Amino acid sequence: MTSKPEPSSSNAYDAAHLALVFASYQKLLGQPLFAAAGQSNAAELAYHAKFALLTHDASSDPLFNYANLTAQRLFEMSWEEIVGAPSRSSAEAACQQDRQKWLALAASQGYVSDYHGVRIAKSGARFLISQVKIWNVYNEQGAAAGQAAYFDQWRILGQSVE
Numbered sequence: 001m002t003s004k005p006e007p008s009s010s011n012a013y014d015a016a017h018l019a020l021v022f023a024s025y026q027k028l029l030g031q032p033l034f035a036a037a038g039q040s041n042a043a044e045l046a047y048h049a050k051f052a053l054l055t056h057d058a059s060s061d062p063l064f065n066y067a068n069l070t071a072q073r074l075f076e077m078s079w080e081e082i083v084g085a086p087s088r089s090s091a092e093a094a095c096q097q098d099r100q101k102w103l104a105l106a107a108s109q110g111y112v113s114d115y116h117g118v119r120i121a122k123s124g125a126r127f128l129i130s131q132v133k134i135w136n137v138y139n140e141q142g143a144a145a146g147q148a149a150y151f152d153q154w155r156i157l158g159q160s161v162e
Contacts, residue, residue, distance in 0.1 A: 004065065006079035013043035017066060021055055021148045024137045028110045033150060051152035052129075055137060056087040058146045063087065065146065074154060076122040092120050102134060106147060111135035115149075118157070126157045 007013040022042065025033040032038060036045045046053055052071040056062035067075070067082045075082055075090065091099045095118055106112045116130040132151040139145040 004083055007043065007047045007068075009044070013041075013047045014066060015043035017055070018043040018046055020139060020145060021053075021066070021137050025111075025133075025135055025148070025150075027138075028135050029113070029133075051150060052154070053148065053150050054087075054090075055148040056146050058144050061086055061088065062146060064090075066148075074121065074127060075119070076125070081122070090119050091117065092126070095119075103147060106134040107136060107144075127154050128157060129154045 005011050022033055022037045026037070034046070034049070034051070036042050039045070047068045049068060050070060051068075052074055053066070053068045054064060054071045055066040057065050064082050064085050064087050067077075067079065072079060072082060077085075088096060088099070099117060102112055102115045102117070111134060113131075113133045115132040115134055116128065117132075118126050118128055120126050129151045130153045132149055134147055134149045136144055137146045137148050
């Protein structure tokens with residue numbers, strides 16, 4: 001779905017995009033997203049991290065423009081499948097209104113840090129995400145560039161996943 005290359009050593013693991021994600025989080029929440037966020041290899045560490053990190057753009061029907069490997073595994077989608085897909089596709093139709101409410105709340109106040117909801121993988125498997133942080137991502141000029149979501153707690157419905 002995308003022509004944006006998958007993060008790798010050849011493109012510095014999408015470091016320019018993640019620098020905006022990390023800086024926006026730091027500005028809004030007053031702390032780094034994770035311990036290594038200030039390191040030169042932070043983008044690589046985030047891509048391979050055990051937490052899920054996703055971002056979508058600022059379009060009226062936002063499209064995913066980043067998903068680390070944990071997020072790809074949870075949604076059972078490759079980089080090529082998830083990046084460029086509408087972010088709304090991550091939730092079932094019955095969950096769309098609640099998802100949109102939380103995204104709007106994050107947009108209006110800068111971030112939310114206690115979201116939880118059910119998501120759906122490519123196979124139809126459903127999983128509950130909790131303690132999700134959603135925040136606005138700003139570009140170098142301070143304009144809204146999209147939103148990001150971070151979570152490290154999830155449960156496949158019917159079983160536990162680590």
